[in-house]
Every structure is written in C-alpha cells, then in structure tokens.
Amino acid sequence: MFKTDILIIGTGLAGAIAAITAADLGRQVTILTKTEELLSGSTPYAQGGIIYRGTDDSPEKLKADIIEAGDGICWEQAVDQLCAIGPQMVEECLVTRCNVDFDKTENNEFHLTAEGAHSSARIIHSKDRTGAIIQKSVIEELTKHPNIKILTNTTVVDLMTLSHHSTNLLDIYEKPACFGAIVLDNVSGSVYPVYAGKTILATGGLGQIYRHTTNPSESTGDGIALAWRAGARCFNLQYVQFHPTTFYNNRESFLISEAVRGEGGVLIDKSGNEFMQKYHELKSLAPRDVVARGIHQTMLETNHPCVYLDISFKNAEWLKNRFPTIDAYCNRDGVDITKEPIPVVPAEHYSCGGVGVGLTGKTSLRRLYAIGEVSCTGIHGANRLASTSLLESVVWGYLAGKDAVETFNENDYYPEIYPWEEAQEYIDPALIAQDWITIKNTMWNYVGLMRTKNRLVRANVTLRHLQSEIEQFYKKAKMTKEIVEFRNGVQTAVAVTMATLEARVSKGTHYLVK
Secondary structure, three states: OEEEEEEEEOOOHHHHHHHHHHHHOOOOEEEEOOOOOOOOOOHHHOOOOEEOOOOOOOHHHHHHHHHHHOOOOOOHHHHHHHHHHHHHHHHHHHHHOOOOOOOEOOOOOEOOEOOOOOOOOOEEOOOOOHHHHHHHHHHHHHHOOOOEEEEOOEEEEEEEEHHHHEOOHHHHHOOOEEEEEEEEEOOOOOEEEEEEEEEEEOOOOOHHHOOOEOOOOOOOOHHHHHHHHHOOOEEOOOOEEEEEEEEOOOOOOEEOOHHHHHOOOEEEOOOOOEOHHHOOOOHHHOOHHHHHHHHHHHHHHHOOOOEEEEOOOOOHHHHHHHOHHHHHHHHHOOOOOOOOOEEEEEEEEEEOOEEEOOOOOEOOOEOEEEOHHHEEOOOOOOOOOOOHHHHHHHHHHHHHHHHHHHOOOOOOOOOOEOOOOOOOEOOOHHHHHHHHHHHHHHHHHHOOOOEOHHHHHHHHHHHHHHHHHHHHHHHHEOOOHHHHHHHHHHHHHHHHHHHHHHOOOOEOOEOEOO
C-alpha cells in the first residue's frame, strides 16, 4: 500500500508552497505532476509580477481595486485575508524562505510597477519572467526537502472517496470524504491507489478547452473534473478571463504582459487610433474583461484580425531590459517592439471560478483541499485583478499546508477499495484529435468572450453528446495520460457550460448579449 500523510496534486506555485509548508511542520508529503519536469503549469508563464505593497498603498486600497475589478462580487472575507497577510507571506515564503530574486532599485528596494486596474504601483517582479524565477527558486527548496516525495510523469485518474470507491456498502451513509487518489504511471502504464490523510488539489487551469489560450498544454481542466466527479462543490465557473493581449501570429498564443500597458503601452487600431477611451475611463489600463471586449469589438468594426499595442515611444535600451522575453519573442516573428507596435488578440487566460473553498482551502468534501487556479476562493469575483493569482497561490498554499497538518487525524479511516479493472482497447488518436477540436471550437465560439442563450444551448447539446461518447471510449481504453486528459477536458467543458447557462446576469467576464 502506497500511503502518505498529505498528497498534493500539481507542482505549480500553490502546490509547491503547500508542500514546503506541510513538510516544514513535520508531515510526510507526496507531490505529483503529470508532466516530465517539475517546472510545469501556468506559474512559469506569469510575466508581470506579484502584488506586494506600494509606497502610497494600503490594504484598503488594494481591497477596493480587487472588488472593483471583480465587478463587486468578490468574497469580502477572502479579500480581507489576502490584503492583510499577502505582503507578509511574500516576504516569508518567497523572499526569506525561497530566496526569490526580485528586481531592485538603486536604493536596494523592490522595484514597483503598476498594472491594469491598480490604483497604486504595488507589483514587484523579476523583469518580465517573474513566474519562472519564482517557481525555479521554490522548486529548489522542494527538491531538497527530506519530508517531500516527488512523483513526475504521474497522472491522477480519479480522487478516491467513500461513496465511490469503498467496498463497504455502508460507507455511503458516512459524511463524504476523500482519502487519496487513483494514479497512472505514464511510463509503465500501471494504475495504483495512493492513500492520503489529506489531499490537496493544485492542478491549475482549464485553458486547453478553448481554441486560443495562454495556458500550457497540460492545463486540461483536470482538477475541476476530478472534484466534480468526486462530488465537491464547484462554482463561478462561468467567469473565464480572457487576456486582452496575446501575440497575433496564427500559431501558439504568447502572452504580452499587462505590465507593457502598465509601463505606458497604448492600444491602437489598424489606423493607429486609440480606441479604449470609448469603453472605459482608464483606457488601456481598464480591467481585463473590458479591454478584451473593447479589442474584440474594434476588430469587428475595423474588419481586421488584430489590434496593436504600442510602446515603441519608450527608450529602446530600457524596453529591452524591462521586457527581454517579450522583446526576444517578438523579434523572432519579425516585430521590433522598440520601433513598431505589437499585433495582439485576446485569448483564454484564467478561470476565476473553480472548486469552492474556505479561508484555508478546504472544499465541501472532507479531507480535500483546493488551491491556486483550480480553486474558487472568492478573491477574483467575476474578473481577476492582474497579479493577484500568484499572491493567492502563496497565501492559500501556505494556509492549506498549515491547516492540513494542524487538523491531521492519525485515526482517519481508509476503506478497502475495489481493484482496478484494466481495459486494453486501442483508441485511434485521430478520433481524440478531432474531438478535442470540437471541444475547443465549441467553447471558443459559444462559451467565449460574448455569449448568447442560443449559443450556450447549442454548446450544451454538442458537449453532452460528445461526453457520452468519450465515456464509452474511456471504459474500454487502455489507460494513458491522453485518455485521462480527454475525459477531464470534456467534463470541464460541460461544467463551465452548465454554469454559464444558469448564470442569468452579465457580470465581469460573463458577458451576455441580448
């Protein structure tokens, strides 16, 4: 029997901080990722930075900005917690514990910048690759910790719960609880249970269910699907944030950080005219949902496949030093950001909803936590404020890891489970590829930036039919990471569509067209 005190699914910032916290407090932790490398998920792609505190800042000012960006439906208790202890957590967990190298001024103080919808320059960063620098530093601490066991190339098939996996039929009357997960070794193909006193979901986003996304390939909505099937409460799934500015090149979506606009970049149409003043008083620094729709509308009005982000009026040397990653990427595609505007389009970026949790990351299912993007803490409301995601990951990662240890029960119940039944049927990869295209196009066209009731009904019918077929594939297929992701992707798409159909009021990123 493979048994661990605390099982953490996902090695992004939230999962890694939870693992280090719980391990520091003496518990044996197992952390796993379905990818070959630990440096996975969306954290390494976070360019702009993480909220700290500005020189003229206060928790009250930050709270007001978060709630304004969230269109007034953020959970106030969660926002208060983030604003009160966030900067302290950055210092303790990232600066002191993990030695993250944030950019400094000549006076050896953190260099502060602003981003869209922030009323103060309160963002600290490491040039334009903040997430990667943070995650590399955190992983160094993770890999050398004696209390942490790391499993790479390991995919979670399902969470184990009393109601679904116990061989004791009377366990259906017990309060629902999670006691670990069924996992797949991607290399050997073996499927086996990992028993755990506490399980923490830190699986990241769901961007791959959309045609255009800034998310990495592993963001297939696994955590939402796992929690949904296990019976944990999920909510606010209709609030899917589309980043306004990704590089337009007809290939992958490369994010052009909001920090470019924070440093003065201006959005213009194909004729060189600014247009955001028509949509918001903050113009190019308006909340992301407003900017994304403004771009979308301008593309329609000008009959042009993109708009442009111009920061070429800044000093060339300064630009190259401030945004080296963006500069290098754009140059590879023949765009010199020091001399010309950057072609940009919106893309799916962040799920503001997720698995519902409390102030320490506990879900509605006993012994199960959720942290990071897979969770819904209530911080983001209907639209995430820039650079809150990394801070939320640190705060809730720390609090979940701490709570999992402090409430650990040595006498927790671990039932006998049904043995895994191995199927052997080969599934044609062409079928999987085509069905993924259907999922992505359905979500992009019907459950995207602009929604109508008819589009959502069409999406629900299409995805429900597809899910039924995929479940039949799943029952017969030889288990692989791709099959698991496929099943999770359609389940997450169905969950998002159902939530969107039920949401009758336009708020933030959920924009209903009459």
